[in-house]
Amino acid sequence: MRPQILLLLALLTLGLAAQHQDKVPCKMVDKKVSCQVLGLLQVPSVLPPDTETLDLSGNQLRSILASPLGFYTALRHLDLSTNEISFLQPGAFQALTHLEHLSLAHNRLAMATALSAGGLGPLPRVTSLDLSGNSLYSGLLERLLGEAPSLHTLSLAENSLTRLTRHTFRDMPALEQLDLHSNVLM
Numbered sequence: 001m002r003p004q005i006l007l008l009l010a011l012l013t014l015g016l017a018a019q020h021q022d023k024v025p026c027k028m029v030d031k032k033v034s035c036q037v038l039g040l041l042q043v044p045s046v047l048p049p050d051t052e053t054l055d056l057s058g059n060q061l062r063s064i065l066a067s068p069l070g071f072y073t074a075l076r077h078l079d080l081s082t083n084e085i086s087f088l089q090p091g092a093f094q095a096l097t098h099l100e101h102l103s104l105a106h107n108r109l110a111m112a113t114a115l116s117a118g119g120l121g122p123l124p125r126v127t128s129l130d131l132s133g134n135s136l137y138s139g140l141l142e143r144l145l146g147e148a149p150s151l152h153t154l155s156l157a158e159n160s161l162t163r164l165t166r167h168t169f170r171d172m173p174a175l176e177q178l179d180l181h182s183n184v185l186m
Contacts, residue, residue, distance in 0.1 A: 031074070035059065043069050053077040057103075063087035070095035077101045081130065086111035086174065090118045103130040103156070109144065111136035119144040126150060132157040132179070136163070147171040155179040162186055 024044040026035040035053050037045065037058035045068035047054070052074050061083040075096050085107035093099060102123065109131065123129070127150050136144065138157040151172045161183040169175055 012106040024122040043129065044085040045071060047072065050074045052098075055079040056083070057081045059083050060103040061085055063089070065089045065093065066092050066093045069093070073097065075099050079103045079104040080107070082181065083107050088120065091121055093121055093123060097125065099126055100150075101128045102126055104134070105130040106133035108134065110137065110160075112138060118146065120146045122147040123151070124149060127174075131161065135160050138162050142168055145169075145171070149173060151175055153179075157181065 021113075024032050024035060024040070024046060025038060025058060026044065026047065028034075028048070031048070031050055031052040031055065032055075033047050034055045038057050040056065040059040040061060042061065043056065043064070049071055050070050054072060054075055054077070057079045058081075061080065064080065064085055064087070066089050066146060069092060073095055076098050078096070078099060078101070081103045082105070085104065086109065088109075093102070123146060126148055129148065129151055131144070131157045136156065139162050141156070141161065142165070145168070148171060152174055154169075154172070154177070157179045158181070161180065163186060169178075
């Protein structure tokens with residue numbers, strides 16, 4: 001009988017630990033969720049599905065996967081800045097058809113795994129994109145940027161760009177503001 005009690009206690013402990021992991025100490029107000037500086041290693045999967053603004057800045061995210069990010073199809077604003085992101089799963093942003101503002105500033109996107117097939121992929125409704133502070137260099141940028149027909153504002157500040165080609169912004173016909181400060185353009 002003793003091993004059965006130990007097994008029951010072990011299962012109960014595991015169940016409580018799993019419940020604790022599902023609860024994320026994010027702040028939620030209306031359809032805005034702030035998960036800033038919580039030491040998160042992945043995008044939480046327990047937030048309200050109708051979340052429109054999600055701030056995950058200042059965490060320890062290393063990869064962005066289509067799931068659980070794709071659960072939040074109502075997202076309009078997504079802040080992934082100041083993390084350690086070096087991997088973007090192909091199609092990670094595909095389900096976010098309402099996404100208008102995306103910040104990936106101050107990550108590690110210049111690492112080879114960030115540029116797997118398709119880079120950021122198509123961003124049909126994104127009007128503002130921040131890729132500053134990622135050590136991006138010429139040639140690499142074209143592989144990262146995808147089709148973004150609604151993009152008005154793009155920040156590429158604080159990278160390692162030395163040149164831009166006529167193809168760099170070919171899929172961004174609405175681009176109006178481009179921030180290139182603190183690069184080494186020639």
